[in-house]
Amino acid sequence: MNRYFYYLVILCMLINTIVYVPRVLIEARYHGAITAIIIAIPLGSLLAFLFYRGMRSFPGLGIPEIFKQYLPAYLRFPILVFLGIMWFAAGSIVVVAFSHITLRFLNPNASLTNMVLCFVLVGCWTATFSSSAILFGLEIILLIALPIQGFIIYKAFQNEAFDWNAVLAMSEYVLVIPSWDTLSAATYLFTGYISILQFNRLFEWKKRLHYFWIIPIAGISISFNTFFIPIGILGTLAVDDYLDIWVNTSDSLRMQYGLIERVVFLYLFLYIGLSLIFITTCWHVGTELVKSVFPKQPKFLKWVIVGTVGAGTLLYSHFFNEKQLYHYAQQWFNLRFAVELLLVTIVFILGRRKKHA
Template identity: 35%
Template sequence: MSRYFYYLVFVNMIANVVASVPKILLLEKTEGAILSMVLALPLGLVLCYIVAKFFNRFPGKGLPEIMKKYLPRWFTFPIIILIAFGWFMAGMITLITYSFLLKRFLTPDMPLVWITAIFLLFISYGILMKTSSVLYTVEFVLVCCLPVIFIIIIKAYTTAEMEWDFVKESMMYVYRLPTFSALAASTYLLLGGFNLIIFNRFFTKRKQKITLLQILFLGIVAFGSLFTTYFVPIGLNGFEGVETISYPWITTSDALRLELGIIERVLFVFLILYLAVSFLSLLIHWHVSLELFRSVIQIKRLKWKEKNLVPYIIIGVFWIISLQLTKYLTEHQLTIYTSYFFDGLLISFIAMVGLFWFILRRAKA
């Protein structure tokens, strides 16, 4: 696969470290979090493999084009709308989570709506860009952020305050049966590949096989990030103390100190880095969502100065929903709803695999 495919997967993986995934997992720490993660790894990889393989067959085509070609319109329309809405929600969760985070840690005196609005301002420009431009942006930001994130993770593992006894204590719960919400949350880390439903338009070359080695590579990275997501907060915050923390990874990063760094508190480096990565995640999700909406909602008459206004109207709707939801939700509700969203997502992604199979059959016939 092209390197841009990895970026899509990585962004999802990294962005969800700060968001609700660790929180959901840690709530299940005495239940089945570990086994869920172990199960999520092969499940996520298989899904990843299937989606890559499927889109390889249709170089340069996104899901809307493929569906329009092989499936009837009455079927395509609701499905695409549904998927687009799912992607919109995924981005929304990132947006609200990060707005809360900023409000809590970086700019506590600023109104929440104001923070969200600034985010939206930039994201609106971003999602209107060409698909290739989105990928170039993602690449550059990731290339800048990954080394620093890597250093922070290394720092977390090597700091003297990392207490491995806590980690071992949590590992003792390995025999507990997995729970669905933990499984769904940890699988979500690996589902970035599904962004291909739009980004496949960019992958126009035919010979882009996804090999076993590449899957193995993804697997190793996914294992590393799952392990880090779950165990580092436990090691630094204590097994019994970790569950009462609202943002496990933020508190964890605050437990690290770069004695000789320009910025002493890792917390701020971490916040800024995750600001960037969350932005990417949001950018990818909403770009997909916008493109999907655009592919089915086409009103030719809605024009102003030779520009079709449909995307702008969609973005306007995005703004209104996000601002309202930001005002309405509390942190706790957000975690709960996110958990529900992940549950639903896992099921619908498996359903989507069914859809792929169906399309392939039609395509062969």
């Protein structure tokens, strides 16, 4: 099942256009965004490789079982709960962000609360599935999504309005040193590998992870397409006027002889599926992490956990607007990057200790 390792990484790469990564990078296009992308590709690939090496030393074990072997309860429990909250926040950001996008482009007359409630109910239900069922669903959705994503990128580069001069103009800012905010957003594309801290229970690692080159190659392609296509379509200055940059970019594309003329509908159809499987994955991992701190785990416990997260997501969408959501998403990127560096270091060290014990 090693292929699911790549699926988790690619899912996070594809979902980045929903969680405001393009917005953060576009705002920093004159202040180190290109440099951040260039740094993020080898750094993210390295972190993924180190985390894989660490988890490979514990076949059939998730992070709760690994921490139970090496950490006392007073450290293990708060760390697992904190990691669970981080995963819940990742799913909640996508729920609220995509609900706003759906209202704006598909059904402006609907209620935001009702829209969020629909995504929350589906996410809570599917998050309680078994880990293997979620991975199988992820595989099916990616097999459908990847050709559609490739077609959208093809249509973007074939568009007559695509301005290569706008793309080439950004080369003047290649050597600008990026900020922590920009680097955190750029590295988010590779974060999907962290989910194996739960799904490692199902993996059967071989001595060598074949086709690891897929991760940096996919990172290069998706990172630069995410950043440069909106600039080429919308322009270096006008691109700053949009919040949902990739939705507006796809809305400028047309399929002259297609059954659906506006590419934006194809884009939204694609990201409904990707958003739901991403929410499912995040909330499933978060539920398993939080559930592991309880000595007794009745069947209804996971429903209590996901129900609490769903209620919190509804309250979050009600009391905060899109501008505030974007601000908190930026802060989450920064915190995630720091936690990711620390977690990879810990798991790699524990894996080395287990190997040489």
